[in-house]
Amino acid sequence: MxxxxxxxxxxxxxxxxxxxxxxxxxxxxxxxxxxxxxxxxxxxxxxxxxxxxxxxxxxxxxxxxxxxxxxxxxxxxxxxDNAVFAGIPEQLARLRAAGCELAVATSKPEVFAVPIAERFGLSALVDGVFGAPLDEQATKADVIAKALAALGRTPADGPAPGLGRVLMVGDREHDVVGARAHDIGCLGVSWGYAHPGELEAAGALAVVDDVAALENAVLSLV
Missing domain, CATH: 1.10.150.240 (Putative phosphatase; domain 2)
Incomplete structure (x- = not known):
């Protein structure tokens, strides 16, 4: 897998x-x-x-x-009023070339996340875009569960063995907490919006500081 x-x-x-x-x-x-x-x-x-x-x-x-x-x-x-961080498309392409399956898992309502990903060229670089319902009454763990079920990593009705190697990549503590709910590790990125020390305190496996280092950081953890 x-x-x-x-x-x-x-x-x-x-x-x-x-x-x-x-x-x-x-x-x-x-x-x-x-x-x-x-x-x-x-x-x-x-x-x-x-x-x-x-x-x-x-x-x-x-x-x-x-x-x-x-x-x-x-x-x-x-x-x-948005922009893809410089270097991200290249890093995603390299991860896919290395054999990784990629998916967006965001707390943003999916009705916004999907067209944004399409407009800015991210949809072609990932295998799915998963977000919250419009009322946002879903935790990051809920969004991750939705992504895992859609990608065949676990049944839709609850956790089960057979996740395979899965890693969350995010910039805020709720990414770490949501991943942990599924026994998934989280790689933090420091170019986002976390407060100093937020990701480390939440329990991120590591924090990467440079977009150009993302591929290597991910591959070292999966």
Missing amino acids: APLVLLDLDGTLMDSAPGITASVAHAFTALGLPVPDAATLRSFVGPPITDSLPAHGVPPERLAEAVGAYRAEFRATGMW
Whole structure:
């Protein structure tokens, strides 16, 4: 069974912070709430928006309104204010040439993740793009379970032997935690949006600092 590498999208394959942070700022403004500072806005990249908004001052009774404002702006402009990190396409191509199966596993709703991956040329470099439902009521572990089941690594109704060699690659602690729920190790990448020491504290197997070193780091762990 070929090694399977699950790849986070935001902060791992793509620099999506500009569009996400602008859409979050728009949502706070639309609700008449103080817009968080730049560092706080950056922390919205990665986790589900339904977790981040209430964690940073949106009252529970206004969460649906805030999510609606965010998504309207994100659909209109934010999702395209995005770029693949330099060198990522080449690294993915090298991993596939080395015999790895690749898939995107992201907390971003799949209805956004799929067209983004297509628009920016990532779909042709991976074997599937898997994301959260639109209501984002799914953990990273849930998204990973969906990817594993779709790729034939485990039955859809629960864990089972036969995963083969599987590795998660991500830039935030929830990537590490979600992978661990399936007894999968996680390689952290430092060019994303984690706070200093976040990935190490979460238990990442290693942290790679340079996109050009990604292939070798992955192959050393699978």
